[in-house]
Amino acid sequence: MGAMLLVMVVLVFANAAGRYLFGTGVAASEEIARLAFVWLIFLGAILAVRERTHVGVDMLVQRLPRAAQKACLVICNLLILYALWLFAQGSWQQVIVGLNSRMPVTDISLAAFAAAGLVTSVAMAALFLADLVRLFSGRMADAELVQVRETADAEEIREFEREFAAGGSTAHSGKAP
Amino acid sequence: YAQNIQPRLIRFGYGLNEDSNQGRAARFFAEEVAKRSGGKLKVRTFGAATLGPDPQMQNALIGGAQEMMVGSTATLVGTVKEFAIWDVPFMFANEKEADAVLDGPVGQKLLDKLQEKGLVGLVYWENGFRNLTNSRHKIEKAEDLQGVKLRVMQNPVFIDTFKAAGANAVPLAFAELFTALETKAVDGQENPYTTIVSSKFYEVQKYLTVTNHVYSPWIMTASKVWWDKLSPDEQKILIDAAVASRDFERADTRAEAAKALDQLKADGMDVTVMPPEEVAKLREKAAPVTKTVIDSVGQPLWDEVQAEIRKTRGTN
Amino acid sequence: MTIALFLGSLLGLMAIGMPIAFALMLTGVALMYQLDFFDAQLLAQNMLGGADNFPLMAVPFFLLAGELMNAGGLSKRIVALAVTLFGHIRGGLGYVAIGTSVVLASLSGSAIADTAAIAALLIPMMRNNGYNLERSSGLIAAGGIIAPIIPPSMSFIIYGVATNISITKLFMAGIVPGLLMGVTLVLIWMRVARREDVPVQPRQPWSVRFKAAVDGIWALVMPVIIIGGMRFGLFTPTEAAVVAAVYALIVGLFVYREISLRDLPLLFVSAAKTTAVVMFLVAAAMVTAYMITLAELPGQVISLLEPMLDHPKWLMAAIVVLLTLVGTAMDLTPTILILGPVLVPLITKAGIDPVYFGVMFVMVGAVGLLTPPVGTVLNVVCGVGRVSMEGIIRGVWPYVVAYTALIGLFVVFPEIITVPAGWLH
Numbered sequence: 007m008g009a010m011l012l013v014m015v016v017l018v019f020a021n022a023a024g025r026y027l028f029g030t031g032v033a034a035s036e037e038i039a040r041l042a043f044v045w046l047i048f049l050g051a052i053l054a055v056r057e058r059t060h061v062g063v064d065m066l067v068q069r070l071p072r073a074a075q076k077a078c079l080v081i082c083n084l085l086i087l088y089a090l091w092l093f094a095q096g097s098w099q100q101v102i103v104g105l106n107s108r109m110p111v112t113d114i115s116l117a118a119f120a121a122a123g124l125v126t127s128v129a130m131a132a133l134f135l136a137d138l139v140r141l142f143s144g145r146m147a148d149a150e151l152v153q154v155r156e157t158a159d160a161e162e163i164r165e166f167e168r169e170f171a172a173g174g175s176t177a178h179s180g181k182a183p
Numbered sequence: 184y185a186q187n188i189q190p191r192l193i194r195f196g197y198g199l200n201e202d203s204n205q206g207r208a209a210r211f212f213a214e215e216v217a218k219r220s221g222g223k224l225k226v227r228t229f230g231a232a233t234l235g236p237d238p239q240m241q242n243a244l245i246g247g248a249q250e251m252m253v254g255s256t257a258t259l260v261g262t263v264k265e266f267a268i269w270d271v272p273f274m275f276a277n278e279k280e281a282d283a284v285l286d287g288p289v290g291q292k293l294l295d296k297l298q299e300k301g302l303v304g305l306v307y308w309e310n311g312f313r314n315l316t317n318s319r320h321k322i323e324k325a326e327d328l329q330g331v332k333l334r335v336m337q338n339p340v341f342i343d344t345f346k347a348a349g350a351n352a353v354p355l356a357f358a359e360l361f362t363a364l365e366t367k368a369v370d371g372q373e374n375p376y377t378t379i380v381s382s383k384f385y386e387v388q389k390y391l392t393v394t395n396h397v398y399s400p401w402i403m404t405a406s407k408v409w410w411d412k413l414s415p416d417e418q419k420i421l422i423d424a425a426v427a428s429r430d431f432e433r434a435d436t437r438a439e440a441a442k443a444l445d446q447l448k449a450d451g452m453d454v455t456v457m458p459p460e461e462v463a464k465l466r467e468k469a470a471p472v473t474k475t476v477i478d479s480v481g482q483p484l485w486d487e488v489q490a491e492i493r494k495t496r497g498t499n
Numbered sequence: 500m501t502i503a504l505f506l507g508s509l510l511g512l513m514a515i516g517m518p519i520a521f522a523l524m525l526t527g528v529a530l531m532y533q534l535d536f537f538d539a540q541l542l543a544q545n546m547l548g549g550a551d552n553f554p555l556m557a558v559p560f561f562l563l564a565g566e567l568m569n570a571g572g573l574s575k576r577i578v579a580l581a582v583t584l585f586g587h588i589r590g591g592l593g594y595v596a597i598g599t600s601v602v603l604a605s606l607s608g609s610a611i612a613d614t615a616a617i618a619a620l621l622i623p624m625m626r627n628n629g630y631n632l633e634r635s636s637g638l639i640a641a642g643g644i645i646a647p648i649i650p651p652s653m654s655f656i657i658y659g660v661a662t663n664i665s666i667t668k669l670f671m672a673g674i675v676p677g678l679l680m681g682v683t684l685v686l687i688w689m690r691v692a693r694r695e696d697v698p699v700q701p702r703q704p705w706s707v708r709f710k711a712a713v714d715g716i717w718a719l720v721m722p723v724i725i726i727g728g729m730r731f732g733l734f735t736p737t738e739a740a741v742v743a744a745v746y747a748l749i750v751g752l753f754v755y756r757e758i759s760l761r762d763l764p765l766l767f768v769s770a771a772k773t774t775a776v777v778m779f780l781v782a783a784a785m786v787t788a789y790m791i792t793l794a795e796l797p798g799q800v801i802s803l804l805e806p807m808l809d810h811p812k813w814l815m816a817a818i819v820v821l822l823t824l825v826g827t828a829m830d831l832t833p834t835i836l837i838l839g840p841v842l843v844p845l846i847t848k849a850g851i852d853p854v855y856f857g858v859m860f861v862m863v864g865a866v867g868l869l870t871p872p873v874g875t876v877l878n879v880v881c882g883v884g885r886v887s888m889e890g891i892i893r894g895v896w897p898y899v900v901a902y903t904a905l906i907g908l909f910v911v912f913p914e915i916i917t918v919p920a921g922w923l924h
């Protein structure tokens with residue numbers, strides 16, 4: 007993922023720099039950068055399912071009793087699995103369609119884009135299924151019952167601050183000498 | 184009315200705004216279909232790419248998730264490579280030649296090739312002859328293009344054509360074009376008059392050069408999966424309405440292009456017509472590019488197109 | 500019926516704790532069933548199409564630039580300078596945030612990209628300086644939506660193209676209301692900051708300020724490079740974002756030497772992760788937007804407004820209410836694309852200036868980026884600033900109310916927009 011972002015940076019920068027310095031751009035840059043962008047988004051979204059960082063509202067579920075939280079989680083996961091099944095189906099059809107089409111400059115098959123949808127839906131479905139299995143086999147911790155990002159989580163903030171402190175604490179530089 | 188018509192809803196997508204020539208013709212098509220089917224076939228039009236950009240709609244048609252669309256033929260090149268022939272620069276001298284070839288046997292042959300890829304090609308509409316604008320200086324001669332930073336379509340034929348002419352051909356997404364022109368990140372662009380007006384390029388471009396360097400058609404297509412479910416009566420209604428819309432669209436576009444040129448002049452653009460001998464120089468420079476297109480689409484198809492053009496010229 | 504199904508399914512799914520992106524996908528599916536247009540490809544296609552969007556690459560680039568500015572010591576120095584200048588004022592970093600929002604708004608045209616940059620830059624600093632996280636992130640979200648009002652603006656470009664209205668005129672007309680939004684934020688923050696129990700630092704002598712300025716010179720020229728680069732045509736807005744990232748990288752690596760090559764993978768991955776969360780949501784919103792288009796919801800609502808043609812100000816007020824409601828649930832770009840072309844003929848008939856209307860439309864739509872359930876800017880701040888959705892809603896509402904009052908003022912006195920627009924054009 008980081009590598010894909012690097013590819014995008016290099017290509018888009020090269021296109022701008024090339025135009026400025028040599029009066030011409032890199033024709034293939036947009037197509038490859040777009041492909042990298044699509045894969046970055048979907049692979050990152052899979053990771054976000056695993057790390058439970060997708061944005062949601064937990065105002066209501068946080069206040070529910072444990073049994074109700076479990077019920078919500080089961081309903082959510084089943085509905086999401088249904089959406090992912092449709093996403094997989096649709097992506098598969100798009101892969102088939104895409105095999106017959108190519109991008110104008112790079113000649114990359116459009117199936118390379120649609121494949122991102124297929125991989126995402128399958129991988130995400132596996133993660134949500136695994137959660138259901140863990141829930142029903144009683145191996146899921148209570149803390150995991152609410153799966154949308156609880157972003158004000160103290161530990162996450164501490165981690166972020168540690169990350170930050172590595173670059174030098176801003177709090178100090180602003181204060182009087 | 185014909186006997187075998189089911190009530191059907193047809194989602195018809197296109198890329199430009201509702202008040203563009205594309206939008207007017209789409210509405211005309213919808214009205215024609217309604218009239219000819221006694222209101223049973225209902226075409227619902229969706230402009231401004233609300234059903235997605237051309238490549239996305241094209242995929243939806245192939246997969247059967249959308250019924251009909253009109254869009255650029257350039258999008259089809261990735262699917263049926265022969266469509267690259269409509270991108271050849273300086274191939275048609277005027278609309279009459281374009282009409283004759285596109286509506287003739289060669290045009291039909293290409294439409295037929297779409298069938299095996301899951302599309303039904305119906306008719307060609309007109310986007311128009313493309314012309315140059317720039318903010319740097321007046322372009323009257325072929326040499327004037329030297330060093331001009333020109334945004335071109337993301338298509339090797341266009342990029343190579345303008346590189347061969349000495350311009351710095353810059354591929355850039357259309358969505359970023361206006362800002363790029365405004366901030367002078369690029370000096371110029373090339374599009375039909377109607378696009379120059381509708382995208383307001385005249386606000387940020389001073390010089391317009393009439394080059395007619397390439398004729399861009401649009402193509403109306405239907406989903407083959409869906410089309411095959413229609414009765415022959417229904418298909419006939421759609422084909423007839425498509426042909427009527429084509430005639431309407433071309434007349435409308437040509438009238439608007441004439442008006443657009445006047446409007447561009449009124450908006451303060453400095454309009455220059457490139458003399459034929461200078462256009463010929465550009466055509467010469469583009470010859471190697473044309474050669475690569477011929478290699479890709481095959482000599483026989485090229486010869487057929489040329490024969491059709493000669494026939495049209497002979498009758499002039 | 501359609502609108503009830505849409506809101507019911509979206510809000511219901513979010514209430515039971517489903518991530519918004521999946522709730523949007525399933526709402527799209529529900530609408531498909533209701534309209535009898537069921538097709539799995541529509542879901543896949545709109546997801547893929549929503550992700551495959553070149554101008555939105557500004558999002559990861561600005562996120563990366565933010566990460567690099569943080570890790571490379573650039574942001575630190577900008578803030579150090581800002582604090583020597585404003586630290587002695589109560590809530591000083593809030594004014595820094597507002598100023599940065601207005602300056603960045605003149606650098607880029609996308610609320611999401613701007614908000615991401617400002618949030619990555621300032622939320623950690625405000626927190627480290629003892630500011631309340633919710634109030635700070637609310638302010639930054641509210642500042643982020645100035646981006647599409649002050650030119651350059653992606654929204655004005657889309658609106659101008661969709662409705663055939665002069666983009667230059669829209670740009671010029673956006674300057675004054677954009678600055679007034681900044682003034683509004685200052686006024687509200689003055690009140691909010693009274694509650695901030697933040698240690699106020701002593702006023703710094705000019706020698707200290709000068710030293711901070713010299714130390715931060717490499718960071719300070721960054722906006723100059725971006726503004727200059729765009730004004731003089733070296734690059735487009737998306738490229739400006741990438742140039743910002745590369746510049747921050749070079750300065751961090753070779754000038755301030757606060758990052759090493761070994762740190763880079765982590766920074767890139769971090770920016771990529773945030774991008775994925777934000778863009779996955781954008782992609783899922785495309786599915787719902789597509790189905791709303793197919794359902795022709797806009798057309799049905801418009802017919803209700805037709806009797807008001809004789810009373811332009813009331814019509815305008817009604818449209819503002821409508822757009823505010825639409826804005827709660829829909830993103831700015833699809834709103835413009837779907838409603839712009841339908842509303843403009845109507846308001847033109849009523850004698851309302853379409854340029855003024857365009858500014859109002861984009862402004863109301865931009866405020867919609869701050870309202871739940873679908874508030875893209877809120878999501879960005881949640882993702883970048885690590886604030887809960889509930890918290891950010893608590894932090895942002897005073898600004899939403901103030902912006903709405905400002906919009907109300909523009910409804911009653913359109914001259915505030917139209918008169919300066921006339922001078923500038």
Ligand code: NA
Pocket residue numbers: 603604605606607608609645646647648649650651652
């Ligand atoms: Na802006």
Ligand code: NA
Pocket residue numbers: 826827828829866867868869870871872873874875
């Ligand atoms: Na909203």
